[in-house]
Amino acid sequence: MFDAKIPAGPLNSKWEDYKGHCKLVNPANKRNLEVIIIGTGLAGASAAASLGELGYKVKAFCFQDSPRRAHSIAAQGGINAAKNYQNDGDSVFRLFYDTVKGGDYRAREANVHRLAEVSGNIIDQCVAQGVPFAREYGGLLSNRSFGGTQVQRTFYAAGQTGQQLLLGAYSALERQVALGNVTMYNRHEMLDIVKIDGKARGIIARDLITGELERHFGHAVLICSGGYGNVFFLSTNAMGSNVTAAWKATKNGAYFANPCYTQIHPTCIPVSGDHQSKLTLMSESLRNDGRIWVPKKQNDTRKASDIPEEERDYYLERRYPAFGNLVPRDVASRAAKERCDAGYGVGTSKQAVYLDFAAAIERYGKVEVGKRQMGNVSKEEIIKLGKEVVAEKYGNLFDMYAKITGENPYEQPMRIYPAVHYTMGGLWVDYELSTTVPGLYSLGEANFSDHGANRLGASALMQGLADGYFVIPYTVGNYLADEIRTKAIPTDHPAFVEAENRVKETINKLFAAKGTKSVDFFHKKLGKIMWDKCGMARNEKGLLEAIEEIKALRAEFWKDVRVPGEANEFNPELEKAGRVADFLELGELMCMDALNRRESCGGHFREESQTEDGEAQRDDANFSYVAAWEYKGEGKYELHKEPLVFEECKPTQRSYK
Amino acid sequence: MEHYNMNLTLKVWRQKNKNDQGRFETLQAKNISSEMSFLEMFDVVNEELINEGKEPVAFDHDCREGICGMCSMHINGRAHGPWDGTTTCQLHMRAFKDGDTITVEPWRAGAFPVVKDLTVDRSAFDRIIEAGGYISVNTGNAQDANCIPVDKTKADLAFAAAACIGCGACVAACKNSSAMLFVSAKVSQLALLPQGHPEKQSRALNMVAQMDKEGFGSCTNTGACEAECPKEISLTNIARLNREFISAGFSSEK
Numbered sequence: 001m002f003d004a005k006i007p008a009g010p011l012n013s014k015w016e017d018y019k020g021h022c023k024l025v026n027p028a029n030k031r032n033l034e035v036i037i038i039g040t041g042l043a044g045a046s047a048a049a050s051l052g053e054l055g056y057k058v059k060a061f062c063f064q065d066s067p068r069r070a071h072s073i074a075a076q077g078g079i080n081a082a083k084n085y086q087n088d089g090d091s092v093f094r095l096f097y098d099t100v101k102g103g104d105y106r107a108r109e110a111n112v113h114r115l116a117e118v119s120g121n122i123i124d125q126c127v128a129q130g131v132p133f134a135r136e137y138g139g140l141l142s143n144r145s146f147g148g149t150q151v152q153r154t155f156y157a158a159g160q161t162g163q164q165l166l167l168g169a170y171s172a173l174e175r176q177v178a179l180g181n182v183t184m185y186n187r188h189e190m191l192d193i194v195k196i197d198g199k200a201r202g203i204i205a206r207d208l209i210t211g212e213l214e215r216h217f218g219h220a221v222l223i224c225s226g227g228y229g230n231v232f233f234l235s236t237n238a239m240g241s242n243v244t245a246a247w248k249a250t251k252n253g254a255y256f257a258n259p260c261y262t263q264i265h266p267t268c269i270p271v272s273g274d275h276q277s278k279l280t281l282m283s284e285s286l287r288n289d290g291r292i293w294v295p296k297k298q299n300d301t302r303k304a305s306d307i308p309e310e311e312r313d314y315y316l317e318r319r320y321p322a323f324g325n326l327v328p329r330d331v332a333s334r335a336a337k338e339r340c341d342a343g344y345g346v347g348t349s350k351q352a353v354y355l356d357f358a359a360a361i362e363r364y365g366k367v368e369v370g371k372r373q374m375g376n377v378s379k380e381e382i383i384k385l386g387k388e389v390v391a392e393k394y395g396n397l398f399d400m401y402a403k404i405t406g407e408n409p410y411e412q413p414m415r416i417y418p419a420v421h422y423t424m425g426g427l428w429v430d431y432e433l434s435t436t437v438p439g440l441y442s443l444g445e446a447n448f449s450d451h452g453a454n455r456l457g458a459s460a461l462m463q464g465l466a467d468g469y470f471v472i473p474y475t476v477g478n479y480l481a482d483e484i485r486t487k488a489i490p491t492d493h494p495a496f497v498e499a500e501n502r503v504k505e506t507i508n509k510l511f512a513a514k515g516t517k518s519v520d521f522f523h524k525k526l527g528k529i530m531w532d533k534c535g536m537a538r539n540e541k542g543l544l545e546a547i548e549e550i551k552a553l554r555a556e557f558w559k560d561v562r563v564p565g566e567a568n569e570f571n572p573e574l575e576k577a578g579r580v581a582d583f584l585e586l587g588e589l590m591c592m593d594a595l596n597r598r599e600s601c602g603g604h605f606r607e608e609s610q611t612e613d614g615e616a617q618r619d620d621a622n623f624s625y626v627a628a629w630e631y632k633g634e635g636k637y638e639l640h641k642e643p644l645v646f647e648e649c650k651p652t653q654r655s656y657k
Numbered sequence: 658m659e660h661y662n663m664n665l666t667l668k669v670w671r672q673k674n675k676n677d678q679g680r681f682e683t684l685q686a687k688n689i690s691s692e693m694s695f696l697e698m699f700d701v702v703n704e705e706l707i708n709e710g711k712e713p714v715a716f717d718h719d720c721r722e723g724i725c726g727m728c729s730m731h732i733n734g735r736a737h738g739p740w741d742g743t744t745t746c747q748l749h750m751r752a753f754k755d756g757d758t759i760t761v762e763p764w765r766a767g768a769f770p771v772v773k774d775l776t777v778d779r780s781a782f783d784r785i786i787e788a789g790g791y792i793s794v795n796t797g798n799a800q801d802a803n804c805i806p807v808d809k810t811k812a813d814l815a816f817a818a819a820a821c822i823g824c825g826a827c828v829a830a831c832k833n834s835s836a837m838l839f840v841s842a843k844v845s846q847l848a849l850l851p852q853g854h855p856e857k858q859s860r861a862l863n864m865v866a867q868m869d870k871e872g873f874g875s876c877t878n879t880g881a882c883e884a885e886c887p888k889e890i891s892l893t894n895i896a897r898l899n900r901e902f903i904s905a906g907f908s909s910e911k
Binding site: 046049050053064065066067068069070071073074083085120121123124125126127128129130131132133134135136137138139140141157158160162163164167170171172174175177178184186209236238239240272273275276277278280281399400403404406469470473516518520562564565569570571572573 | 797813815
């Protein structure tokens with residue numbers, strides 16, 4: 001059951017070979033095959049649309065009031081593709097190589113190469129759907145740079161790229177709804193998987209308006225439910241983002257891979273107080289033009305504008321001259337933490353660094369003056385023109401910053417600090433995106449497959465859409481071709497009854513506690529444990545403590561949680577309670593995984609394993625594997641190792657110097 | 658920014674479900690920091706209600722960064738509250754001062770029935786998109802993305818229209834509960850791009866027909882929608898929709 005099913009042959013022909021030889025399902029049979037899709041973000045919506053177009057009977061579920069609200073909508077900066085429109089040396093191989101290296105040699109080569117191969121098709125598809133990407137005056141598409149690369153391959157729509165891509169996929173999905181190929185279940189939450197004879201055959205979902213539990217049959221089930229960053233309570237994820245669907249899959253036998261790989265994004269608006277409910281990202285694209293610095297003097301309390309140029313430490317440019325402000329996220333985050341921990345942080349909390357646009361504003365202003373042949377103009381005029389250019393590129397981000405902080409980022413530098421943003425770990429999947437349970441697939445952020453131990457910017461959107469538009473239509477067909485003789489199984493089958501009873505039992509248990517503390521109380525406590533001991537830096541002692549603390553917190557949760565209202569009504573507190581219950585289990589597994597991996601790689605930084613100058617020190621001899629955990633009852637997991645083999649990208653110490 | 662704390666009186670709409678008649682309830686919000694977002698203020702109030710053994714106020718929210726379009730509160734008579742170009746989740750408490758009374762209602766529109774308290778059902782918007790808010794292109798059909806250059810001005814206008822987050826503030830702000838700004842934003846985005854041309858007539862006709870079927874009112878050009886839109890979608894989109902609709906009516910071959 002533990003075979004990655006990577007096709008034989010040279011890396012750059014594996015996917016062509018696979019497509020040429022996988023089984024197909026004829027159109028008449030497709031109409032009788034039902035596919036359930038959980039989540040309608042980029043992966044789920046693109047899969048639902050594409051499978052609907054092929055003629056499968058698709059049922060798609062989202063907990064929000066519309067599929068258009070999935071959290072992919074909030075992705076800001078852009079989407080990578082190896083188009084080489086800029087003639088700057090890009091290629092499929094280069095994108096593949098950057099991604100494997102960016103992931104600190106902890107991703108599977110074959111999957112990443114396929115991702116790079118289909119990246120160009122994604123841009124074509126989105127443009128055809130009417131996604132309004134940024135364009136140059138000649139009418140062709142514009143590109144910008146992102147971290148961890150030296151080419152310009154990122155396509156974007158201001159700071160709202162995720163929104164535009166998701167609305168494209170959502171439109172395609174709604175078109176299939178209108179055509180009757182997709183049935184959409186809004187405000188529904190999947191609460192268990194139904195397995196019959198070892199195969200995934202359906203789900204139990206709760207109608208969030210009526211509270212009714214529903215049974216749905218499917219020949220295959222696709223988990224496209226996103227990441228689990230909210231285990232930290234504070235993250236850039238949406239309030240509703242959760243691990244529940246993926247966790248139910250885990251409890252039904254799907255392995256969970258590399259749970260400790262979490263991405264802490266370097267540029268987020270810092271925490272302002274205890275009331276904070278979420279953190280807001282300031283796109284990595286800002287690092288194209290923003291320069292990151294702290295004062296050279298410790299505990300400097302002067303205003304940013306009062307600190308002269310020579311007393312500023314542009315520490316990323318100093319430490320990493322080759323990539324400068326555009327080093328990958330894990331590197332930039334650790335560097336910010338290092339400066340703040342050493343006493344150079346800024347702002348009232350001292351847990352922040354500056355992201356400064358003054359130089360970019362002046363530079364763009366001068367370009368405009370030249371372009372418009374304005375001759376000698378005042379500095380004020382140059383700055384004014386420069387601000388207009390910056391506003392066109394990043395206007396919505398600057399506005400958002402101003403609303404949240406009450407400060408004007410055109411006039412003074414932004415204050416930023418790292419925050420939990422993305423989870424590279426997720427359900428273990430093979431080359432076909434199948435979990436270890438036959439018929440159960442996982443796409444997008446919910447799976448572990450493409451980003452190794454650190455994801456490069458603008459690659460999440462690429463992966464979500466690659467999985468949904470261009471991979472799953474082939475791979476799920478290869479499975480369903482053998483299912484054409486399986487008639488729809490009636491939902492009074494004992495397996496459905498049993499799964500529904502499990503769900504009912506959990507809901508009853510949540511109400512039965514009748515305790516004294518709200519769900520958020522426990523969620524915040526869990527988040528603090530995770531951030532302090534399984535966050536940006538981890539060590540053995542802290543992780544061992546965290547595991548005990550989480551166990552105790554979980555016991556307290558079930559004894560003392562208070563869930564108001566009833567099960568048979570719209571009850572957001574009940575929804576939260578179920579999700580936090582799952583986070584309380586996942587958190588423990590994340591710490592176990594972090595404890596097991598006694599090396600530093602990408603976003604996983606074990607203090608015991610660093611180079612002399614504080615960079616992450618991998619241990620390829622002992623840890624060049626995917627850690628896939630099998631659930632064996634509460635708090636018990638068995639570790640399976642999938643060795644990673646590198647044929648094209650030979651692992652080296654990652655250097656951005 | 659100067660930080661301060663405040664005590665507030667909230668008059669909040671409470672309604673158990675769509676069949677309940679509903680009423681205002683007065684709640685106290687104590688010790689609210691000016692740095693909180695409006696929804697974080699509600700988190701504090703709800704935490705208090707739960708601790709007192711009462712039912713928290715149900716409201717829709719998700720991303721809390723102004724882009725998912727889920728939050729939807731009518732605050733002191735304005736959709737999304739007092740700040741222009743801002744969603745409820747991005748409204749911050751420094752917009753208020755100590756001792757203020759704040760009235761909070763759900764979106765009011767026949768086509769948006771109340772689900773519970775401040776939560777409404779906006780599925781009518783999905784059905785309008787189903788009627789034609791797309792370009793009919795199956796996965797795999799596309800040619801190279803740079804094959805068709807697009808005039809940058811038009812591409813920028815299309816993007817400005819596509820920035821709509823589908824929150825429904827335009828409907829809530831309109832005395833007629835018209836959905837014209839929402840519909841026109843999608844029709845404009847796709848009509849402005851060459852990729853959207855083949856279907857532009859049927860799109861305008863079908864989306865408007867569905868809008869009427871859902872029970873949204875007519876547009877009388879008062880402009881309240883544009884004034885309250887958190888993404889500042891322009892009224893000129895409605896003019897463009899009218900042009901598309903009328904010319905489609907005259908020249909459609911169907």
